[in-house]
Amino acid sequence: MSADTNKVLIVEDKVEIASRIKSAVEQSVELEVSGVAGDIDTGLKYLFERKPRIVLVDLGLPDGSGVEIINAVAQTDWKCDALVISIFGDEARVIEALQAGAKGYLLKSGSMQSIGEDVKSVIEGGSPISPQIARHLLEMVRQSSTSPDNDKVVIELTGRETEILNAVAKGYKRREIGEKLGISTGTVGNHINNIYQKLNVGSNTEAIAQATRMGIL
Amino acid sequence: MQFLKTGLFSILWVLVLTLGLQSLNIGSISPIPNTIFFETGALCVQEDCLEQNTVELPYFAAPRPQNIILSDKLNFEFDHDVKKRDEFAFLFPKIQDDIALMLNGELLRQVDSPQRHWNHPHLVIIPPALLLGGINQLTVTLYGPAQEGLDLQPFYFGPANLLEPSYTTRWLMLIGVGMFTFGLMGVLFLTLGFVWLGRRQDRAYLWLSLSCASACIFLFHYSADTSFMNYKFWTATWGMSVSLYVLFIMKFLNRLMGFDALPLERVFVGFLILSMVVMAFAPTSHIYFLLLVVNYGTEFFALCVLITFWMNRKRVNILDFTIFYTCLSISAALGLYGLVQLSLDEPLRNHQLFHFTPLVMAALCLWLIMSQLMRNLRGYEQLNLSLQEKVDQKTAELALSYEQLAKAQRSEAVNDERQRIMSDLHDGIGGQLVNTLAYMQNNDKGDEVMRNALEDALRDLSLMLDSLETDDSIVTLLGMLRTRLEALLEKHGLQFDWQIEDEPVLKKPSPSNNLHLTRIVQEAITNVIKHANATVITISTDSSSVLIKDNGSGFKLMDEQKSGHGISGMKRRASQIGAHITFASDDNGTMIRLDLA
Numbered sequence: 001m002s003a004d005t006n007k008v009l010i011v012e013d014k015v016e017i018a019s020r021i022k023s024a025v026e027q028s029v030e031l032e033v034s035g036v037a038g039d040i041d042t043g044l045k046y047l048f049e050r051k052p053r054i055v056l057v058d059l060g061l062p063d064g065s066g067v068e069i070i071n072a073v074a075q076t077d078w079k080c081d082a083l084v085i086s087i088f089g090d091e092a093r094v095i096e097a098l099q100a101g102a103k104g105y106l107l108k109s110g111s112m113q114s115i116g117e118d119v120k121s122v123i124e125g126g127s128p129i130s131p132q133i134a135r136h137l138l139e140m141v142r143q144s145s146t147s148p149d150n151d152k153v154v155i156e157l158t159g160r161e162t163e164i165l166n167a168v169a170k171g172y173k174r175r176e177i178g179e180k181l182g183i184s185t186g187t188v189g190n191h192i193n194n195i196y197q198k199l200n201v202g203s204n205t206e207a208i209a210q211a212t213r214m215g216i217l
Numbered sequence: 218m219q220f221l222k223t224g225l226f227s228i229l230w231v232l233v234l235t236l237g238l239q240s241l242n243i244g245s246i247s248p249i250p251n252t253i254f255f256e257t258g259a260l261c262v263q264e265d266c267l268e269q270n271t272v273e274l275p276y277f278a279a280p281r282p283q284n285i286i287l288s289d290k291l292n293f294e295f296d297h298d299v300k301k302r303d304e305f306a307f308l309f310p311k312i313q314d315d316i317a318l319m320l321n322g323e324l325l326r327q328v329d330s331p332q333r334h335w336n337h338p339h340l341v342i343i344p345p346a347l348l349l350g351g352i353n354q355l356t357v358t359l360y361g362p363a364q365e366g367l368d369l370q371p372f373y374f375g376p377a378n379l380l381e382p383s384y385t386t387r388w389l390m391l392i393g394v395g396m397f398t399f400g401l402m403g404v405l406f407l408t409l410g411f412v413w414l415g416r417r418q419d420r421a422y423l424w425l426s427l428s429c430a431s432a433c434i435f436l437f438h439y440s441a442d443t444s445f446m447n448y449k450f451w452t453a454t455w456g457m458s459v460s461l462y463v464l465f466i467m468k469f470l471n472r473l474m475g476f477d478a479l480p481l482e483r484v485f486v487g488f489l490i491l492s493m494v495v496m497a498f499a500p501t502s503h504i505y506f507l508l509l510v511v512n513y514g515t516e517f518f519a520l521c522v523l524i525t526f527w528m529n530r531k532r533v534n535i536l537d538f539t540i541f542y543t544c545l546s547i548s549a550a551l552g553l554y555g556l557v558q559l560s561l562d563e564p565l566r567n568h569q570l571f572h573f574t575p576l577v578m579a580a581l582c583l584w585l586i587m588s589q590l591m592r593n594l595r596g597y598e599q600l601n602l603s604l605q606e607k608v609d610q611k612t613a614e615l616a617l618s619y620e621q622l623a624k625a626q627r628s629e630a631v632n633d634e635r636q637r638i639m640s641d642l643h644d645g646i647g648g649q650l651v652n653t654l655a656y657m658q659n660n661d662k663g664d665e666v667m668r669n670a671l672e673d674a675l676r677d678l679s680l681m682l683d684s685l686e687t688d689d690s691i692v693t694l695l696g697m698l699r700t701r702l703e704a705l706l707e708k709h710g711l712q713f714d715w716q717i718e719d720e721p722v723l724k725k726p727s728p729s730n731n732l733h734l735t736r737i738v739q740e741a742i743t744n745v746i747k748h749a750n751a752t753v754i755t756i757s758t759d760s761s762s763v764l765i766k767d768n769g770s771g772f773k774l775m776d777e778q779k780s781g782h783g784i785s786g787m788k789r790r791a792s793q794i795g796a797h798i799t800f801a802s803d804d805n806g807t808m809i810r811l812d813l814a
Contacts, residue, residue, distance in 0.1 A: 014652045020655035087651050130697065131697050132697055170695075172715055
């Protein structure tokens, strides 16, 4: 294991899918699969034994919800990010996972060829975001500004950030957004990270829990 | 200062009215043609009439504080022609209180115990046998309580048919009106009393009812013989009834007009209680004098009502004020006029008018009640109108909130069901599809057709779920479609030229119509992937259209329809969402345009 190799833990109960993900991740030389767990117990055991940099979690596990793993990841004393691997990216589950501290989610439908790239972008500090999630974040901002009685969650986005979030919601890729706005793809990524930060997605579970109670999410 | 000025004005005004009444000289007694008019007589100094003094009529015996019945005898002479065949009579327009008549030594009218006919005219028919040819002797004996004095106004002798009209007129004006008003007040007392019983919170009607009852008492004194009652009791009673009448009217007006005149009322009540106590203990001989004093006091309070009203005139509309002030001041003048006649030893006028006061006041009170009733009705109608408006508004709000509630409930139910289906699809069929696909990829098993079919099924499922998740935004739905298809496009060497701008607006937006639209786009993209040999697919939107364009080799419309490139499916879906779809294809590619408006 070289110094710049990142360990990836996969928690997925369906053997074939787990195996497919493993091979997709291993396509990238910078990534190394340090374990494949089929349930929560094994997943938690591997997490603390092997201290991976990234944990890919399926939410529907035989002994419970993958959110338990995500909760554990959020409290590790080493740098570790959790990503949900989802077939459809269904909103309720993803939001639940984001509440628990997940960095985002990856679709496992289709070829799964891009999984390695997505994992690397997270390691580099990116946050995968889908048009649907972007729309929901915009809705959250709108609601927080129109309900003055809930002053605890006042979310203010800059014009640029709103512009980017709007473009993401319309299906534009980071590269395209960068070209349209005359900025680099990385800058777009930074903006999206900032938005995540402002919305406390992934870092402040309480805000999201509150937003969920408010009916925003 | 203001009170004094207003008071002075009101007093002057009432004085002017009183003088006006005086100058009208109502009920003046003057000769009637073809009748004998007696203006002079001989007053007997003693009962035996040995000594007589000539007196002019009207003859007054001044009141004196003694509890006795006074009687004065007067002799008259007149000439008569017996050849005249008419029925003859004497007409006494006004005497006080009763008279006995002797004609030529024969008794014509007997008085056993004198009656109280102080306000009545008398027409005495003479039996023909009593009349002599030539000089006739008439002896008139007046009876009445000493406290009030005696009064004999000029009188007539003549044919009864000539005297009757004058008698009738006077009787109607005095006794007729008195009786009529007495009856009217009785009816109003009962009616208003019942009105008050029906709505006790409104005391105005109680006071008006009681004022009518009080009026009944003094009207009885003005129109009937009251000699059957104890003199002191009755004099105090009718005297106080006038005062109570004014008090109740004052209370009624204050309630009805909303004046704050409680202090004045209290002073008046205090005055009346004091008067009653004094009268109860006063000797009978002085009772009439006290009555006059109390009624002058009452007149003063009546003037105060007038002044109060004047000072509150801004709170009443001009029509009400005019009618009210006129009636009230006329009543005050009638009262003053009556009082002056009663209290003078030799009254200037012989015709009482005070019994008209209740009529004037009844007219005024009925007017005020009517006017307030009209105002209340108008207010009620306005209130009704505004209530109706409010009800309409609230009904609309309620309907809206019901609608919103139903919508929220529906959307919650839909959401719950959606979540359930989603979980089922995710863990069930979705998981199976992905697992199978992964198995095929891992082990390189299964042919391309099968794999594509499974991937198509998975994408279709994803699309369905996306349309449920993002039911309010077509651009986000298209964005999700892109996310799902990106890998497939890459595999076929294709790229999106993404030109999604404005949110397209469907005629009837709904999740299922959004899905139809997305399916049309998906179908178009699938066609490009399968048949077009293109490198770029352009997807663009504005608010009224969606455009799918490729740079492939194009296709012939007729051929393609036959070979089933889903064009008929796209047309069917387009018509379902009320959109118009057009196809254009040439060597440089194909363009499918959806017009939504």
